[in-house]
Amino acid sequence: MRKSRGLSRRQFLYRSASGTLAATSAVLAGTAGWLVSPTRAVAADGVPRRGGTLVASWGGLEPQALFVPGGGGSSPFMTSTKILERLLKIDEKLAFQPVLATDVRASADFRTYTVSLRKNVLWHDGKPFTADDVVYNVQEHWKPIAAGVALKSLKRVSATDAHTVKLEFSSPVPEFFFKSILAGQYQVVVPKHLYAGKDIITNPLNNTPIGTGPWKYGQWVRGSHVAYTRNEQYWNSAQPYPEKLIIRWWGDPASRSAALETGELQVAFSNPVPARDIDRLVKTGKIAVDTKGYENDAWTVTAEFNQRREHVKRREVRQAILHAIDRKFIIDTIYFGRGKPAVSPIFRTNSLFFTDDVPKYPFDPAKANALLDAAGLPRKNGSRFSVNLVAAAWFEENAKLGQYLKQALQDIGITVKLDSLDRATALKRIYSDYDYDIAVSNFTAPLELVPVVTQFFTTDGIVKGAAFRNATGYSNPAMDALVDKLTVETDNAKRQKLAHEFARLAATDVPLVPLVEMESFTLTRTNVRSATTSANVQGDALADVWLAS
Amino acid sequence: MVTRLLLRRVLQAVPLLLGVIVMNFCLIQSVPGTLLDVMTAEQQVTDPALIERLRVTYGMDKPLWQQLLHYINSVVHLDLGYSYRHNLPVFDVIMAHLPATLVLMLASLLIAVIVGVSAGVIAAVNVNTWRDTLVSVAAVACFAAPSFWLGIMLIILFSVKLGWFPVGGMTTIGMDYGTGFTGAWHASLDVLHHLALPAVTLGLFYAATYARVMRASMLEVARQDHVRTAQAKGLTRRAVITRHMVRNAMLPVVTLLGLQLGTVLGGSIVVEAVFSWPGIGGVLFDSVMSRNYPVVLGLLVLSSALVIVANIAVDLIYTRLDPRIRTHAS
Numbered sequence: 045m046r047k048s049r050g051l052s053r054r055q056f057l058y059r060s061a062s063g064t065l066a067a068t069s070a071v072l073a074g075t076a077g078w079l080v081s082p083t084r085a086v087a088a089d090g091v092p093r094r095g096g097t098l099v100a101s102w103g104g105l106e107p108q109a110l111f112v113p114g115g116g117g118s119s120p121f122m123t124s125t126k127i128l129e130r131l132l133k134i135d136e137k138l139a140f141q142p143v144l145a146t147d148v149r150a151s152a153d154f155r156t157y158t159v160s161l162r163k164n165v166l167w168h169d170g171k172p173f174t175a176d177d178v179v180y181n182v183q184e185h186w187k188p189i190a191a192g193v194a195l196k197s198l199k200r201v202s203a204t205d206a207h208t209v210k211l212e213f214s215s216p217v218p219e220f221f222f223k224s225i226l227a228g229q230y231q232v233v234v235p236k237h238l239y240a241g242k243d244i245i246t247n248p249l250n251n252t253p254i255g256t257g258p259w260k261y262g263q264w265v266r267g268s269h270v271a272y273t274r275n276e277q278y279w280n281s282a283q284p285y286p287e288k289l290i291i292r293w294w295g296d297p298a299s300r301s302a303a304l305e306t307g308e309l310q311v312a313f314s315n316p317v318p319a320r321d322i323d324r325l326v327k328t329g330k331i332a333v334d335t336k337g338y339e340n341d342a343w344t345v346t347a348e349f350n351q352r353r354e355h356v357k358r359r360e361v362r363q364a365i366l367h368a369i370d371r372k373f374i375i376d377t378i379y380f381g382r383g384k385p386a387v388s389p390i391f392r393t394n395s396l397f398f399t400d401d402v403p404k405y406p407f408d409p410a411k412a413n414a415l416l417d418a419a420g421l422p423r424k425n426g427s428r429f430s431v432n433l434v435a436a437a438w439f440e441e442n443a444k445l446g447q448y449l450k451q452a453l454q455d456i457g458i459t460v461k462l463d464s465l466d467r468a469t470a471l472k473r474i475y476s477d478y479d480y481d482i483a484v485s486n487f488t489a490p491l492e493l494v495p496v497v498t499q500f501f502t503t504d505g506i507v508k509g510a511a512f513r514n515a516t517g518y519s520n521p522a523m524d525a526l527v528d529k530l531t532v533e534t535d536n537a538k539r540q541k542l543a544h545e546f547a548r549l550a551a552t553d554v555p556l557v558p559l560v561e562m563e564s565f566t567l568t569r570t571n572v573r574s575a576t577t578s579a580n581v582q583g584d585a586l587a588d589v590w591l592a593s
Numbered sequence: 594m595v596t597r598l599l600l601r602r603v604l605q606a607v608p609l610l611l612g613v614i615v616m617n618f619c620l621i622q623s624v625p626g627t628l629l630d631v632m633t634a635e636q637q638v639t640d641p642a643l644i645e646r647l648r649v650t651y652g653m654d655k656p657l658w659q660q661l662l663h664y665i666n667s668v669v670h671l672d673l674g675y676s677y678r679h680n681l682p683v684f685d686v687i688m689a690h691l692p693a694t695l696v697l698m699l700a701s702l703l704i705a706v707i708v709g710v711s712a713g714v715i716a717a718v719n720v721n722t723w724r725d726t727l728v729s730v731a732a733v734a735c736f737a738a739p740s741f742w743l744g745i746m747l748i749i750l751f752s753v754k755l756g757w758f759p760v761g762g763m764t765t766i767g768m769d770y771g772t773g774f775t776g777a778w779h780a781s782l783d784v785l786h787h788l789a790l791p792a793v794t795l796g797l798f799y800a801a802t803y804a805r806v807m808r809a810s811m812l813e814v815a816r817q818d819h820v821r822t823a824q825a826k827g828l829t830r831r832a833v834i835t836r837h838m839v840r841n842a843m844l845p846v847v848t849l850l851g852l853q854l855g856t857v858l859g860g861s862i863v864v865e866a867v868f869s870w871p872g873i874g875g876v877l878f879d880s881v882m883s884r885n886y887p888v889v890l891g892l893l894v895l896s897s898a899l900v901i902v903a904n905i906a907v908d909l910i911y912t913r914l915d916p917r918i919r920t921h922a923s
Contacts, residue, residue, distance in 0.1 A: 097767060246680065298748075469624070469625045511637075
C-alpha cells in the first residue's frame with residue numbers, strides 16, 4: 045500500500061515537472077488542499093491509535109541548543125519544531141497547509157498581506173497566543189535574524205485585531221514566495237511574553253523552549269536524548285497520538301542501524317545509516333525506507349569555480365571541465381546509487397520550478413580535451429595548467445568526490461592540488477578567504493528559489509564571510525536582472541517561466557554546478573504510520589504520526 | 594612529609610596550568626577557521642550586520658591578547674567562560690557530560706587492571722608455554738583491533754543477535770526506577786547493564802597493554818636476588834609469586850595507570866560515539882571541529898588538573914608499594 049502510493053506520487057512529480065502548467069499553478073497559488081480536513085493524512089492507513097512512545101533520530105548529532113534563533117542547522121531544526129510552530133506548513137503534495145495561521149490573503153497589488161491567526165491557541169505556560177506574538181517575531185526575530193534578506197522589502201507590520209496581522213511591503217511580493225517564508229525552516233513563532241526585552245540569541249529559554257506545538261519540553265539529558273510530553277491543550281485536540289516523544293542521538297551510523305534493527309529506534313530522518321546498509325535493513329522485514337518528505341530541503345553536492353582565478357574564470361574552460369566528469373560513476377560509486385545527475389540548480393524534486401530544457405555536459409573526455417585545445421590551453425609536458433581543488437570534507441562523500449575529480453581532471457591534462465579540509469577550515473578557505481580554484485561543497489535548497497538558490501548567482505549574493513552564498517564571485521547583469529524580476533513577479537505562470545530561464549542561464553555560465561541531486565531518505569519501523577506528511581519532514585511537528593500495534 | 598609533597602605539587606601545578614592555557618589558546622587560534630565561521634554557516638547567516646553583531650556578542654571583536662587575558666582572569670575566578678554554542682556556562686557543559694565519562698573510564702580501567710594483570714602474571718609464570726602464547730596473541734589482537742570495530746562486533750553479537758544488552762546509551766530512557774534505596778539500586782543495575790559492552794570494549798584495549806607490561810615486569814623481577822632468596826627459603830611457589838614478585842612487578846603498571854587516568858577526558862571518543870555514551874569525548878570533538886575554544890580550553894584546564902591529581906596519587910601509591918621510594922622522596 046505504502047509503496048504504490050509512493051510510486052503514483054513519483055509519477056505525479058515527473059508529470060508536473062514536464063510541464064503540465066495548469067496543475068502546477070494551482071499548487072503554486074497555494075490554494076490546493078486549503079480546505080482538506082486534518083485527518084486526511086491518515087485516511088489511507090486506518091484510524092490513528094493513541095498511545096505508545098515514539099523514539100526518533102536523524103543522521104546527525106545532538107544540537108547545540110534545542111532552539112537556535114536563525115536556525116542553527118538541521119539538528120535544532122528538528123528539536124525545536126516539535127514545540128515551536130510556524131504559521132504554515134508545506135505538505136507532502138507541495139501545497140500549503142494552515143498551522144498557526146488559518147488564512148493568508150494578498151491584496152490586489154501584492155504589497156499587503158493579511159494573516160488571520162488561529163483562535164484559542166495557548167502557549168505551553170497557559171498564556172493565549174495572539175497577533176502581538178506574531179508582530180514581535182516579525183520585527184525582532186524573523187527580519188533581523190531568521191529570514192535573512194527575504195523580508196528586505198518589509199515596511200511595516202501591525203496587529204489589526206487580536207488575531208489578524210497585516211504586513212506591508214515596499215514592492216510586490218509573490219504569494220508563493222511569501223507563504224514559503226511563513227512555512228520556512230527558521231520562521232518558528234516564539235512567545236513574546238517570555239522573549240521581549242531580552243537578547244533572543246542567548247536567552248536560556250532556548251534550551252527549554254515554550255511554544256504552541258503538539259509536544260511540550262520534558263527533559264534534556266545532554267549527550268543522550270530529549271524527552272517530550274503530550275500537549276494536552278493542543279489546538280488540534282485529537283493530536284498528538286503517542287504519549288511520549290523521544291529524540292535520541294547516536295554518534296555512530298552503525299549503532300544507529302543496530303538500534304533500528306532492535307527497535308530501540310523507530311523513526312530516523314535524513315540519511316540515518318550509510319546507503320549501503322539500507323537494503324540489508326529492509327530485508328529484515330521490520331524496517332521500511334521512504335524517500336518522500338525532502339522536497340523542500342533537497343541536497344546537492346556542488347563544484348564551485350572561483351571567478352577571481354586564472355583559467356577557471358573562463359566559461360569555456362568550466363564547460364570543458366564539466367565534460368570530463370562522469371556523474372553516473374560518482375553516483376554509483378560514491379553514493380551507492382542513491383542520487384541523480386543534477387542538470388541545474390533547480391532539482392527534479394522541485395516539481396514546481398524544475399525544467400529539463402537546459403544545456404547539459406555529458407561525460408566526454410575527448411570533447412573536453414578538444415575544447416581546452418580550442419581555448420588555447422594545450423598540454424605542455426603533459427599538463428595544461430594546474431588548479432587548487434578544495435574539498436569540504438564535512439561529508440565523507442565530499443572527500444571521495446575530491447579524489448575522483450583530481451583523477452578526472454588529470455585525465456584531461458589539468459594538474460590538481462587537492463586539499464580535503466575539516467569544516468571550519470573549509471568554510472574559511474571557500475567562503476571567507478576565497479582561497480581556491482575549484483571547491484567541492486554542498487547546499488540544500490527549498491522549493492522557493494529566492495533568495496537561497498538565487499543568491500549563489502547574483503551580485504548581491506557576494507558577501508565575504510557568509511557561507512553558502514555566492515563565493516565564486518560570479519557577477520552577470522543579465523542574471524541580476526532575471527532574479528530581480530523573479531523576486532517581484534506575482535503571476536505564477538510567468539514566475540515559472542522566469543525560473544526556467546534562470547536554470548538555463550545558470551547551466552550555461554556554470555560558475556557553480558550541482559553535480560548530484562543527493563537522495564535523502566527516512567527509515568521507519570513498519571508499525572510507524574504517517575511519519576512523512578510534509579515537504580521537509582525533519583522539521584515536521586510529528587503531530588500526525590502514530591504507532592500501529 | 595606527605596603533606597609537604599602535596600603542597601609542593603600543588604604549587605608546581607599553578608604555572609603548569611597557566612602554560613596549558615596560554616599554549617592551547619595559541620594553538621587553537623592558529624588553526625584556520627573560527628567559531629563565528631562555523632556558527633554563521635550553520636545558521637545560514639548572510640546579513641553582514643548580524644555577523645558583526647555576533648562577533649561582538651562572542652567577544653571576537655577584541656584583540657587576541659585581550660581575549661586571552663580575559664580568559665585567564667576568569668579561570669582565576671574559577672569561571673571557565675561561556676559556551677555560546679551550547680547556550681550554557683562551560684562548567685555546566687562539562688559537568689553535564691563528565692560523570693558519564695568518569696564512570697566509563699573507571700569501569701574500563703578496573704577491567705583492564707584485573708584482566709591485564711592476571712593475564713600478565715599467568716603468561717609470566719607459564720613463560721614459553723601455550724598459555725603464554727595464548728595470552729600474547731590475545732593481547733596483540735585486543736590492542737590491534739580498532740575499538741570502533743570491536744564495539745560494533747559486540748553490539749551485533751550481544752544486542753542485535755542475542756538481545757542481552759542495549760545498543761547504546763547510559764540508561765533506559767523513560768524508565769521509572771521508583772524512589773529511595775530500591776530506586777537507586779535499580780538505577781545502578783540499569784547503568785551497569787548499559788555499561789557492560791562499552792567498558793569491556795575499552796577495557797580490553799587497555800588490558801592488552803597491562804598484560805604485556807606485567808609479563809615483562811614479572812620476568813624481570815623473577816631474575817632478582819630476593820626472589821631467589823625467597824625460593825631458597827623454601828617458600829611455596831604461590832607465596833613467592835604473590836608476595837615477592839607481583840608486588841614489585843606492579844610498579845610499571847601503576848605508572849601506566851597514572852598516565853592513563855590523565856587521558857580519561859579525551860581517550861574514549863570513539864567508544865563513546867559507538868555506544869552513544871553521553872560522555873565528554875563527543876563534546877570535545879565537536880568543540881574542536883567548531884573551534885569552540887572556551888569549551889576546548891575548559892576541558893584542557895580540567896584534564897591537566899586531573900593529570901596532576903593522578904600523578905600525585907601515583908606517587909603516593911609508589912610509596913606504599915616500595916618503601917625505598919619514600920626515603921628517596923624525602
